[in-house]
Every structure is written in C-alpha cells, then in structure tokens.
Amino acid sequence: MSATSRVPALAPFRVRSFRFQWPADLATSWAFEMETLILGWYVLVETRSVLMLTVFASLLYIGTLLSPMFGVMGDRIGHRYVLSAMRAVYAALATTLMTLAFTGALNPVQVLAIAAVMGLVRPSDTGMRIALVGETMPAPQLMGAMSIQRTTQDSARIAGALTGAGLVATLGMGPAYSVVASLYAISVLLTFKTGGSRAAPNPGADTAGVSAGLRTASGERETAEAQPQARFPQTAVAAGDASARPSPWRDLKEGLAYVRTTPHLLAVMCLAFLFNLTAFPLFHGLLPYVVKEIYRTDQTGLGYLVASTAFGALLGAIALSARGGAIRPARMMIVSCVAWYAMLLAFAYTQHLASGIAVLMLVGFTQCLCMITMAAMLLRTTDVHFRGRVMGIRMLAVYGNLPGLLIAGPLIARFGYPITATLYCVIGLAFTLLIAVRWRSHLWRLEAPANTR
Template sequence: MSGLARPAALAPFRIRNYRFQWPADLLTSWAFEMEMLILGWYVLVETGSVLLLTLFASLNYVGTLIAPMFGVVGDRIGHRDLLAMMRGTYAVLAGTLMTLALTGHLSPLYVFIIVAIMGLVRPSDLGVRGALVATIMPHDQLIGAISLSRTTMDTARIAGALSGAGLFAALGMGPAYVAIVGLYIVSTLLTLCVVAPPKPHPIDEVADSALRRSPMRDLKEGVAYVWTTPRMRAAIWIAFLANLTAYPLSNGLLPYIAREIYGTNQTGLGYLSASFAVGSLVGSILLSLVSGIRVARLMIGATVMWYGTLLVFAQVKTVSTAIACLMLAGFSQSLTMISIAVILMRTASEHFRGRVMGVRMLVIYSLPLGLLAAGSLIDEVGFAATGTLYAAAGLTLLLAIVLHWRADLWHLHAPANAK
C-alpha cells in the first residue's frame, strides 16, 4: 500500500559511494545550468537572432548520436572512470571559455565551437550517472536513489540559474566562469572518490579480448535488448516525444521568451528557469517519499499533465502566470523522467545498464531537432502558435503510444506497474 516513509527518504545516503556521487552530480549540474543560462543570454544579445539561439541550444546535444557508445565504454571500463574523464573534459573546455572571456577575446563563433565540442560529451552525463547509481544501489532503494539523484538537476536549475544570472549581471562573464571551472574540478575529484564496483559478471581473458575487438556488437546487442522489450521501447518513445515537443518550450527557448515575450532581463530569465526547477524539485522529493507507486501509470498521467500545462503556458502574457505554469510543468516532467528511468533500470540486466541508458540518451537528439524547428516556426507564426502546436501534437502522439502499448503500460499487473 502506498504511504509516506520519511526516514527512508534519505536511506540512499547510507551507502558510502552515493554520499560521494550525489554531491559530484550536484556540482556538475550546477555548472551545466550556469553555463546554459550565461552562454544563451550572451548569444542572444550578441547576435539578436532566435534562430542562432536555438542553434546554440541544439549544439549542446550533438553528442546524443554517439551516446550509446558511451554506454558501451561505461560497461567495459566502469561507469565511475568514464564519468570522471567526462567531467575533467568539462573543466578543460570551461577553462578555455574563461580564459577567452577574461582576456577579451570571446566571440559568438568561439562559443559555438567550444559548445559543439562539449556537446559531444555532455548529453551522456545523465545516462552514465544513472547507470552508476543503479550499480552502486540495492534494488529496493532504486526509486529513492534515482529520485534524490534527480534533485541534483532540480536544485541546479534553481541555484545554478539564479547564481549564474547574478554573477553574470554583477561581475561579467569572466568571473562567472571562474566559479563554473571550480565546480567542474571539485565534481571530478568527488567522482573519483566513488569506489568502482566490481563487474557483476566476470569474464575470462579470451571472452574479454573478443568483446574488446567488437564494440559495435555490444552496441547492437544493447539496441536490440531495448527494442525487443515492449515496456522499455514504450518508455523510450515517450522520452523521444518529450524531448521533441515539450523540452524546447521550457528549456532552450527560455532566453527568447524572457527577452521578447516578457521584456525582462537576465534576472527575469533566472526566475523563469528557477521556477521550472522548483516544481521539478518538489516532484523529485515527493516521489522519494512515496512507496508503492504504479510507475508506468504515473509516467502516463504526469506526461499528460505536462503537455496540458504547456498548452496554457503558450498563451500566457505575464511573468507571474508564466512562473506558475513553469512550476507545474517542472513538477510533472520530474515525475515523467524519474518514471522512465525506473522502468528502464528495473528492466535492464546489470551488464546491459550502460547500453540501455546510452540508448535512452540517444533519443535526446530529438531535442535539438525540436529546437531548430521551433526557431523557424516562431519566425513565421510566433511563439504562441508554435507552443500550442508542439503541446497539442505531443499530447496526441502520447495517447497513441499508450494505446499501442496499453497492455505493457496501463494494465495493473503489467511488470512496468509492479510495486
């Protein structure tokens, strides 16, 4: 039976590895949000183009095409080691932007180049950290651990967005980037403090050598594993749809919405971004406190709520109403994304988790496609019409997915709804 279990909410922190991974993920997420907000505003002000803003946002996700290979690498060398190398890369690239800003040589072209390089790596961070959480946590604590892990991104969109906007407005881009580089360095060191778990299924040297010669075979096996498991395939399609039609409205387009629709500045943009994160944080905390959830049904209901809220958000004209809409949208998207992660991680065998999360990250490629299409549509028909079209299309396609896989998603006794 469902019920609140407040003392158990912090149970994942009894695991030593989690006590290091959680703050490492938190600092990384803070740095991500500060960079997205600062660079997005910089590009919009310097170029004055919503199309270039959507191109900038899209570059952050170019690496989704190779995300499954990060899953393969993680399954081979260990998710801890891979995550530490990725975060060291963020620190180097952010340091380059910091140097350019402090020396007065920064330009939109350099921003696009460095963001494109970082975009090859960064989309896989969420998947690799999710696979590592699933590896270090007991099965019965997985929902709580993933929910608490999700709060690192939620608090980042609050603290990271507000602090990033504040530092940028008060001190300029260079000093703000000094803080970002510091966050990346500390997060890398904390990630290295996680004790890499032993491989769950040891293999002999001959088999290991064969596997190392055929990474594409690993990749094909991972894709086939997801594709032949109906509840995983349905969850992946919902993730694809949300990235294509929901996230562009509350993510990459926010600088344009803040400046052109509401006529506000960097601080207003910070409030809009933080409001989405506040709702998301409430959703993450609530789900970490509640047990006995029918996860697939929760995923469906939360996604419907998300699209319904975005339909309203596309029409509102005041900042205060937009903040309320974004809070509700953040709340529902948190429940949706946690549910998808739980369905995938519960279903996946231990030695497939990296590849499964790699496939999950691959569908994020629909986000830059949605962003670029939205940029063109806004120039033609305006934001309100574009937002309404995106939310209505997303809701319609979601219902089609649910109807097609209703036996795997809606039936009470379906494995995806197991308590």
Template sequence: MHWRDPFRVRSFRFQWPADLATSWAFEMESIVLGWFILVESGSVMMLVVFGSLQYLGSLVSPLFGVVGDRLGYRRMLVLSRALYAALAATFMLLAWLQALTPMIVLMMAALAGLVRPSDMMMRNALIAQTLPPRHLLGALGISRITSDSARIAGALAGAGVVAWLGMTWAYALITALYTLSFVLSRGVSDVPASAHDAVRVSPVRDLQLAFGYVWTRPVLMAAMALAFLVNLLAFPFSLGLLPYVAKNIYLTDQTGLGWLGASFAFGGLVGSVVLSSHRFAFRAAQTMVLAGAVWFAVDVLFAFSTHLGVGMALLWVAGLAQSLSMTPLAAVMLRATEPAYRGRVMGMRMLAIWGLPLGLLLSGPLIDRWGYATTAGAYSALGLLLTGAMAVYWRSNIWDAKAPANAPL
C-alpha cells in the first residue's frame, strides 16, 4: 500500500486539509490564550482551569458518538467547525475592543470545550466510514501527521503572531483558519447514519450497549486504561502547563514557549511518518505499551530539566513516544470494534481525555505546595509504574505476540 492511496478517495481529499486547518487553529489558540491567561492573571491555578475547560466536552463525547451514529459525522463536523469560527470571531472582536479578560476567556473556553474534545473522534470515525478497510491504518497515520505538523506551525505561529502583530491579528488568522476548515468540511462525503438496529432504541440504551461492549472486551479496556493514564499523568506537562514551564522554569518568553511546543509536536510528526511509511512491522498493542512507558520515563527527566535546549530535546523524544503510542492505540480500538459500534466506542475513548483536566486541576495545588519538579516527577514515575502493571494485567490480550491486537500495523 502506498501512502498516497487514501487521497484517491474524494472525501479524504477534502477532510485532510479541513482537519489540517482546524488543527493549526487549535494549536495557535491554545498557545495564545494560555499565555494571555498566565500574563494577565499571574495564576498557575487559573492556567490549569483554562486547560481543563478545553476538555470539558470529553464527559459528553459518548453522546456525540450516539448522535454521530444516528445523524452522520459529516453534519456534526460542519456544525462544530462553524461554532469554532464564530467563537474565534468573537475573540477577535473583543481583542480589538480591548475588552478581553481572563474570566471571558474561561467562559468561552468552556463553551468551545463542550465540542472540541470530540473533534478527533469525528475525524477518525469519518475516516473509518469513508475509506476502504485496507487504507484505514495509512489514513490514520496521515491524519496524525496533519495534527503533529499543525502543532509545530501552530505553536510557532501563535506565539510569533502575538509578539509581532498583537492579539487581534492573531485571532484574525485563527478565525480565517476555522472558516477555511468549515468550507472544506462541506466537501466531505455525507455517510448515511448507521442502521445497526432494526428498531431504533433510545440514546440511553445506546450508551448502555456501548459501555457493555467495551467492558466485555479486554483489548478495548486496556486501550482505554492506557489512554486515561497518559492524559492524567503525561499530557498535563506537555500541554496545559507548558506556559508555566516556559515562564517559570526556563525563564523564557512567548517565542521560547512556541519552540517548546514545536519540539514536542516535531517528535510526534517523526513518529507519525515512521508509522505511515509501512517500513516497519510494528506489533500494534506492544508498541502502544512500550512507547507509553518510554514517554513516562522521558517525562521523569523533563521534570528536573532547567535548561531550555535540554527541555526541547526531551520534549522531542516525548513527542516521538506519544505518537508511537497513541496512533497504534487508535488502530487497535478501531480494528477491535465492529463498524456499527465505532462511533460510540470512539466517543467513549474520548472519556479518557478527562484525565487531562483532572491531572491539571490536581497539579495546580500540588505545584504550589511541593514545587514543579517534585510534582512532575511524581506524576511521571506513577505513570511508568501503572503502565507496567497494566501490561501485566492484560498480558494475554495486549502483550502476547500471537494476540490479535498485535497484528502488524
């Protein structure tokens, strides 16, 4: 299979640039608003609240899965990106009027956060529905490349545009990206809603079926557990708390923050390229566990780093490990799930994202009490220990080389 094969499908040719524009805007917005909150409030607690609110919608992602299975993901994708564009335009107007405050940012972040965590779920479900099965893994890798490359460009552009032109022009660019994404998303194929039930059941019953489906499949439970662990104990220090690390540990400015974010993203990009190249016969489940363990081990070192260059190098390795863990994890879940349940199961996968705001909220008071290095080191060491325990507990399902989950990527 060639990496260009997914682009032979018309829907993917529209979805790929639409997802790219959305990802660029996401990353720029996170950097711009995170720095604004930290500078204007001077509070690490307000920063972690802002980071947590962006993932508020992970609690209702299973409902998005139910709605997607019923109404179709193309319609949901278009509506959500229209919302992103409208909110960004509002931010731009408030910045131009010099009326933007940390509390307004938090309120609007909560609104966007209701939808934003489900964006990746909708992307993956659409890819699984619109592309032939033989192209699934390659398309997931290519889709991941767009996210990782966007993190690089978004991190650098977000910090650079604010420093150079100011908040208003930064949000003009973000609004343009969301608008472009909305227009391109309209070209994605409108896949008919699933007809998995001859008789339509209630949304509550749909959710009960999805929870039961995941609970009785050890491979899905293991993937969910690992996803929750990395969101709880790894992502807080490479995403939500990165402005704090840049300002208070490395004593740098917005540009330094952009380089730190770009380092993590570039490592992820390299990992995605490796996976999508099909040059290596990775065992999917083993790869996700081993890479997750490496990620936590690198984070232990990052916790005690005080030099910007060393921190960038460690973040690059962490980003590489993150990609080599999370992309196989998505592939394991999609391959282990029947088509009729994909939307709901991937919606449940988004519940694991709630580990990120939980980890952020817990880290705030712990950093105030014990300091950043001790808190970050404890998080990472605990994550490494629990990853090993998880691999032992589900060893026959995710570690045995002959297990179906270890079919080569």
C-alpha cells in the first residue's frame, strides 16, 4: 500500500497533476521569498529611505488590476498554459538582474524598473495556481489539497528567507540571484507537466450567478440555459463554433457580475481587500524597516523573522490538512481573522528580536487558517466555468497592498511604526466585524454553502 493510500492527508498526491504542481509551486515560492528579501534589503541599504522601500514593495503589486484578465485567459486557454508563461517571465527578469549584478551595473533605479515589470505578472500567480488545483482536484479533496499547497509557500518562506539572507551575506548579489533564476527555470519546466483532465464539477457549487443570468447592454437578461455557447467559451469551441466565443472583456464582465450577485463571494472579496490594505503591509512590505530601525539588526535577523512567520503558517497548514474535513470554512475564516489582527497588534509593540519571532509565529498561524479556509471556500462554492475569473478577481484584492504601503510610509515617518500598526489593526478589526454582521446569514449560518464541510 502506498504512502498516499495510508495517510489521508497525502491523498491529493494521487492526482498526477498535483505531483508536478507541488514542486513547481515550491520552486516559485522559494524564488519569490528570496527575491523579495534580497531586493528589499538592497533598496533600503542603497537609498536609506523607508519611502523607497514602500515604493519597491508597492511596485510588486502594480499589476494586480490585470489579475482578472489572467483569470479570463485561464478559463479560455487553460490555467496551465497561463501559469507557465507567467513563470517564464519571472525567469527572464531574474536572469536580467543576475547579469546586471555580475557586471556591477546594478543600481536602485534598475531594480525598481524590473520590479515594476515583475509586478505586472506576479500578483496573479497565487490565483492561477489555486485555480489549477481546483481544475484538477476532486471536490472532497480540495481542503486537503489547499492545505498541502499552502505548505509549499510557507516552507519556501522559511528556507527561502534564510537562504536568501545567507547567500547575499556570504556570496554577494550575483551568485544569490543565479539561484533565484535557476529556481524560476525549474518551476517553468515542472508547470508544463501539470494539467490533464478536469475534475468533476462540484455539485455543491453555487450557480446562482449562472442561473440568474446577466444583463446585456440593452437591459435584457440572458441565462446560461438560453445561450450556453455565449456563456461558456469552452462550450463554443467544443461545438466547433469559434464565432460564438465571446470577447475576453465580456468574459470579465460576466465574472464580475457573478461575484456581485453571489453574496458570500462578494463578502470574501471585501475581506480579502481589507486584509491586503491593513494586515499584510505590517508584516510583509514593512518588515525590513522593523528589523533595521526597531530591532537594530541586519538581514540575517530579517530572515529569522520571515522564517518564523512562515513556520507558524506551516503549522497551521499541517493542522488543516489533518483536521480540515471537520471545519466550517466561513466561520473559521472570520474567527481566525480576528485572532490575526490581535497578533499583529501585539507585534507592533515588541521591542526585541526574540519576542518578535515568537509573536510572528502566531501571526503566521492565524493568517494561514484564514487564507486556506477562504481559498477552499471559493473553490468549493464557485461554478467551474467561473473558477479562473473568480480567483483572478480575488487576486485583484491584492491591490489593497499598494495604498496600504504608500499610506504607511508617511505615517511611520511622522508617528512611528507602533501607532501606525495600531491604527491599521483597529480599522481592520472594525470592518471585519462589519462585514461579518452584514453577510451573517451567508458566512455564519451553519446551513450556508460557505460553511459546507
């Protein structure tokens, strides 16, 4: 009997596509963490400006507005092809940075320019990899698959952060970036091997947005039953009617309308934007500032803090992979979100590296519970024909990082990190409770589709 048969938590590895996707996502996540750490520290040291650090971090999310279109293309041509092309772009940009570093021509302006190009594509990676899992994984295994998929990001954050800091400190920028470029190249090759037959549609998926139909420009409503070829691009192509295939913009409009008319999906999108606006900037983009100005340590200390957050998240992912079948996703998402903000508030007032490491482990644990249950709920309750677009729209919420980081820079310069973090956490908690009350029948009621086990 194989290990995947003996251990239920490993059941997703019975799917061939997942066996290739897991190491591909691992290599990409490892490269992401190394790259963000290396370049963030480089910009801060070379410019000596927290404002430039926030600009660099913001540029990595500049393409968030394009995420829904990546979802449209995934629904049209396949998520595997879109994800492979995206990762080929990462490899090309990393190779360019590696070349500049080896020749001694690298400067902050070039780093910011390349970060801007990278930022056009990178925000959509998580949404596309989640959509690919949903495309190939049977519905009963989605929670376990998402938990295991999340471990690729968290374990990579631990190893990538510590390795990135160590490589730069011992070998320099050029050799460190050669590792990043190699990881991206490996991820491209493995991603091409994913895909295959689609998983069977989830009978519990919410099709209200489909059956209700969408309004056309003339104001009339049309339903999926009435015009199946116009609704779903794959149907038109399979029928050999290429002219019936709608434009990408129409696909996008239909995806937006589907989210808008499905209450629990709309609530999740609001929460996702709130998290990116008020929570993620505090322990992602601004962490180099905390290390340098509050803890008074170097990039090695930064690596320890990033790794501690990832280790806590890894523990959360392991816990969910083992017990995920007994969890009410929407309820767990709300409860863990409140705990997440509480831990961020505690982190804002830590003054020493050791205490910061301990608190960030709890931050990572609660954040992981929130994100995994959110992703699993989206995959379970979204109609299969809209899955790529919904995940693309979900990644649109990452755009909240941009104003969150840009506003935080001047606030920290004037009031300091603790007061700024307190303000962000209070706002986040208040709006989380407001969203939970506003959509309580869709997020808290046990019989709600969002709480299906």
